[in-house]
Amino acid sequence: MMIPKKTLHILNGQAMYQSYKETGFLKQEWMVPFNEAMCYGGTCENLFSREFIEMRKKVHHVTAEQYMGHTLKLLQPLLKKEFSQLELWFDADMFCQINLLTLLAWLDKADYKEAIDIHLVGERFEPVSHFTIKAKGYYSIYKQVLIEKAMPEAILPAPIKKGIELYLGYLNKDSDLMQYIQMHQNVPEKQLVAALIQEFAQYGLGDTQYYEIVRKQRQPK
Incomplete structure (x- = not known):
């Protein structure tokens, strides 16, 4: 008996998740939001760890329990690798691209080797473009950018590069x-x-x- 493939769709935040639920876009698909703002406040190398939670709860002015409930609990299908295919839905702005970089970094560190479909969306969360990448190399980029605040030598694709450029200068x-x-x-x-x-x-x-x-x-x- 073949096990059916399970595609996990990760959306950049609760607003996109609510919009897709209300409009029926990706209807009957498995969707979870990534409720974070990784372009703002500190972070650490060990993604989604206890240290990470302690740092990010301070950024958001919440308790560890509140942070876990609002962010990490919803990400459990990703963190437990309960999927066979992954599709990520993100806007092209800095906020979304740094969130995307964070997820790719975690996947790289977790040694996820499969192809990942990335969908860029517009102002109303409608799909505008699509590309496929692998996570290899993104953990190193994450550390350079979010911890060392340095510009990596080579970054692809272009939306992530643009997001990083904006992130390193906006404050x-x-x-x-x-x-x-x-x-x-x-x-x-x-x-x-x-x-x-x-x-x-x-x-x-x-x-x-x-x-x-x-x-x-x-x-x-």
Whole structure:
């Protein structure tokens, strides 16, 4: 008796997951969201470990139990390798591409050798392009980028490379984002955050991250 192939679809976050559920896209397919914002806050080499949980819960201002329930519990089919095929659905912005890099790094470290289908989606989560890659080499890239904050020599495909370039520069004081915040010091916080989400779609950051960034910038020196 043949065991049926089980394709696991990992989506970048709860919003995409809810959208696909409501619209019936990937209907009857096995979907889980990756509820993280790996482009913001610290991380460590040992992905999804106790150390990782301790670091990421502080970033999100939650308890370890809350973090595990919101993020890692949903990822168990991936972490336990309960699938035979993997498809990842991510936007092309920085936020999504750094999340994608993190998952590829874990797969590389876990010695996952099969081909992985990557789907890039648009503003309304509709598929816009597709490519197939293998995870080999991405753990090294993850360490260089998220821990050492260095630009690797060679990165493919192009969307991940662009995401990394944006990630390594967006919190620098001379970045377009930081200069915009500096230029609008007198704009009310809520109004400024709404403008940042509109103006800097390439970063893909949400209001939670922008509120923290703006508040840090406006703290008395």
